[in-house]
Amino acid sequence: MSTPGFDSKQLVREINDFNERLARGMTALAQTGEIRIGSAEKEAVYSEDKLVLYRYRPIVELPEKQRVRTPLVICYALVNRPYMMDLQQDRSLIRGLLQRGLDVYLIDWGYPDGADRYLGMDDYVLGYLPNCIDRVIELTGSPQVNLLGVCQGGTLSLCYAALFPQKLKNLITMVTPVDFRTPENLLTKWTEHVDLDALAATTGNMPGELLNALFLGLMPFRLTSQKYVDLLDHIDDPRALENFLRMEKWIFDSPDQPGEMFRQFMTWMVKENRLAAGTLELRGRRVDLHDVSMPVFNIYATQDHLVPPSASVPLEKLAGTRDYSSYAFPGGHIGIYVSGSAQKEVPTRIVEWLRKRDG
């Protein structure tokens, strides 16, 4: 049996090389300067409290036939910032959608502060979200909109779709948890014994930093150590370094969660699984997924450690629609927006699916 030879000098070389990279890395990091985020131009068309609804400016002129006439509203999660949808020129789901002729709107929830601590799920599902959609309907003259919900924003979108089905032409959910009680869901397990009432009472709004610590805790060795060691492999590539820093900025730019909203979401959805069980009520109105009657396209990521596929897939059985499609993207929770393959694959699939249902 041939065994690769072992060279003890190699270890020394490796250590020296690592040190050199580390030194070069420090210089490179110091020289990066300001990191630009976002690429597509947008304008604010509606605002309410902290939220701003943006319309993205079209970037292509497509023949009428190729366009999707119904406007698309993106409802992002309250966790992290929505610029993940348009991080940079070559990593932008929104740009991909614009290039394929979609009229795109995005809800930016802003940075909630102490004055927002008593905002509840009802404020979002029965207040902010309907107001944004009504505004798009008013602006475009379209009787309905297409709604794309992302992660927690997908869960809110499902609630909206169940309560206002007549307003939606189509619903797309991306990495959206529906059944929170599946065995793979580590966050649910960790929440099991947490006194959420006490948490909301003492922290007020849920600090973004605390949520970040929780997310890092899911894979602590990988996310707090190896990730930064790996960075040294690309330290000589300014573009790769800039991409890394942009992602780093997005990951830790975490708004606080309105305390009551967080408490309700974690208790009702995560602990009690009310959405899947059909027992969720908002201001006396039952949220029944059987009422989600419009076509649904459910996109999930096969290696998602935050929203495991098992949490998303049950939507097929729970939603009342007769037109259900799904797409299992081979990647993770973040890769579905920023990976190279996602840039082509995800917007293409979304637009193709919408085109067929735009009549």
Add this chain to the structure above:
Amino acid sequence: MGDSSATDDATSLSWAQQWIEQQRALLEQAAQADAAHAGSKQAGSEQVNGLGSQWVDLGKAYLAGLMQMAQGLGAGPAAGGAGPRPPEEMLEAWKAAWSNAMSQATAPGGWQELLNRTPPLGLFREQTEAWRAVAAARADMERLEQELAAVMRRVQSEALVLLEERVKARAGGDNPVQGFRELYDLWVQCSEQVFSTVAHSAAYAHLQGELGNASMRLRARMQKVIEQGLKQFDLPTRSELNSVHQQLRLLKQKVAALDQKGAAAGHGPAESRPPPVSRKQASTSRPASAGTKRKSSAAARPARKRSR
């Protein structure tokens, strides 16, 4: 050739093994540091006990003095032999009453324990109680933090065992670990694997939850103390602000409901009123830079505000 390969394997294994042993030593040091930390807390508590013991000694000396005085009185002519000896009986009763408390207090850690269990009295009763609650919550949280740290040390320790197995298996096959980076990546892989099993366990979820709850208790108790302080200076407290925010939310909901009623009655909905437009709201945003929340340029189309 075969001998040379065997030597290579052995060398490869030995430096990797050395690294693993170093990590074990570091883990051991961390465990000792934690134990020392716990020890220093114990020392703090012993200081309190020491002070308590001094008080006990003083008390004993005081009682002994009184006893001597009583015996002196009892030996005097007024005592008259077999009659009642009130000072002595009284002192015996006092002594019996206190000796029980003191024996508890002089047990290891007893004085602090006794103080903790004694309800605070007097002018600063409320403040004392609040601070004691903070101390108890802090102790509870630190205990749970240490438990969690021990779990993480166990994870790392088990990960090293797994790593050792994999390094040996690879050295025995045709894919020995060639360098530190490879070893490090393998270590991360092993650590995540072991951690994943632990993280999914009911015991870990329970411990995480308990620690979270303990930290909330500490936070709540500290908030109480801080609010007491703020009131002394007539400054607003979080509780007062909460009350205002709750009232504000209810008022907003009422206004929104009235708007809807008005619209339904044909008096014109809130939406039809001229919307307040600010430059900030009516902006065209260009790609923002890291470090800025939102950048705006000239107004392109007015944004609208609407009440809910």
